[in-house]
Amino acid sequence: MKHLGVLTSGGDAPGMNAAIRAVVRTAVHDGIRVSGVYRGFQGLLDDDIVELGPRSVANILQRGGTVLRTARCELFYQPEGRTAAAATLARHDIDGLVVIGGDGSFRGAQALEAEHGIKTVGIPATIDNDINGTDVSIGFSTALDIALEAVDRLRDTAASHDRHFLVEVMGRHAGHIALHVGVAGGAEVIVVPEVPQTADDVVDLLLKAEERGKTSSIVVVAEGAYEGGARRLQEAVEAATGFELRTVILGHTQRGGSPCSRDRVLASRLGFHGVRTLAAGKSGVMVGTKWRQVVKIPLAELADHPKPIDRELLEIAQVLAV
Numbered sequence: 001m002k003h004l005g006v007l008t009s010g011g012d013a014p015g016m017n018a019a020i021r022a023v024v025r026t027a028v029h030d031g032i033r034v035s036g037v038y039r040g041f042q043g044l045l046d047d048d049i050v051e052l053g054p055r056s057v058a059n060i061l062q063r064g065g066t067v068l069r070t071a072r073c074e075l076f077y078q079p080e081g082r083t084a085a086a087a088t089l090a091r092h093d094i095d096g097l098v099v100i101g102g103d104g105s106f107r108g109a110q111a112l113e114a115e116h117g118i119k120t121v122g123i124p125a126t127i128d129n130d131i132n133g134t135d136v137s138i139g140f141s142t143a144l145d146i147a148l149e150a151v152d153r154l155r156d157t158a159a160s161h162d163r164h165f166l167v168e169v170m171g172r173h174a175g176h177i178a179l180h181v182g183v184a185g186g187a188e189v190i191v192v193p194e195v196p197q198t199a200d201d202v203v204d205l206l207l208k209a210e211e212r213g214k215t216s217s218i219v220v221v222a223e224g225a226y227e228g229g230a231r232r233l234q235e236a237v238e239a240a241t242g243f244e245l246r247t248v249i250l251g252h253t254q255r256g257g258s259p260c261s262r263d264r265v266l267a268s269r270l271g272f273h274g275v276r277t278l279a280a281g282k283s284g285v286m287v288g289t290k291w292r293q294v295v296k297i298p299l300a301e302l303a304d305h306p307k308p309i310d311r312e313l314l315e316i317a318q319v320l321a322v
Helices: 016-029 040-046 079-091 103-116 138-163 176-184 199-211 229-241 262-277 309-322
Strands: 003-008 034-036 049-050 096-100 120-124 163-169 189-190 217-222 245-249 285-292 293-298
Touching: 003 016, 016 034, 016 096, 034 040, 040 079, 040 103, 040 138, 079 103, 079 199, 096 103, 096 262, 103 120, 120 262, 138 163, 138 176, 138 217, 138 262, 163 176, 163 229, 176 189, 176 217, 176 309, 189 199, 199 217, 199 229, 217 229, 229 245, 262 285, 262 293
Parallel strands: 003 034, 003 096, 096 120, 120 285, 163 217, 163 245, 189 217
Antiparallel strands: 034 049, 285 293
16 A cells, blocks of 8 residues: 545545544554545545645644535436546545545445446545444534533523423434433433434323423424424424423534544544555454444445334433432
């Protein structure tokens, strides 16, 4: 391996910059040239590639977002787009590619390797934490901290006004953020896509909480768990109970900001091992962690095995909400 490329793709996640830094500095340390691809796979089509050195990634460890930026690339979904991307890599003599992102990004990396022989390694970075094969993805811990701070603040206001709050967090198809924030924030109700609940179910839980003497409640809702989102759920619950609810949608605030220490360490470790994996001649894998050990999972296996939520945590949340 003589020349690596690195790109970030999909939604940004706190810690992506720490991963970029680790890839660049590990490669340089090991005598490998490294170039950054701007705006994900779109940058391969636009030939937006710049060679990087240790100073190129100075002072980005603590920054949120991604200095390499990210963008959607519809053309890359087509065979001709991937052919053009492979040609760009060949012009730059790049013989390996580190892709930092989520499952969609990994499918792109897998297609590049399968169709054009580009050696690729994936590094999991998404706040949704929905990538199987790794305990946690880069950005998840920071997103939890951001959402939990909001829930804690809302809890104070809810208690002061005897009010019920619906807090919508990210997670269109996965409820990992909602579940963990709900448990950590002592939510009375947690609504996730993996365990569908009707408005009547939520009403029932809120009424039972009121019977137990609670005068305020927090309902944490993953954005994809109820059709129409938290605001539509609010309307249904208010119509059924007469309660006065407030909805707070945290949205993209969960993606931004400085990464927490856990995400910085995780990104540094995975970036380091991503380079070493390619240098050792292994590719077509995601570098993740299991029980604090680095693991390498074939990219081809990831799409067929979505990451389940920890259902025990749902039971724990229900028991502790008494």
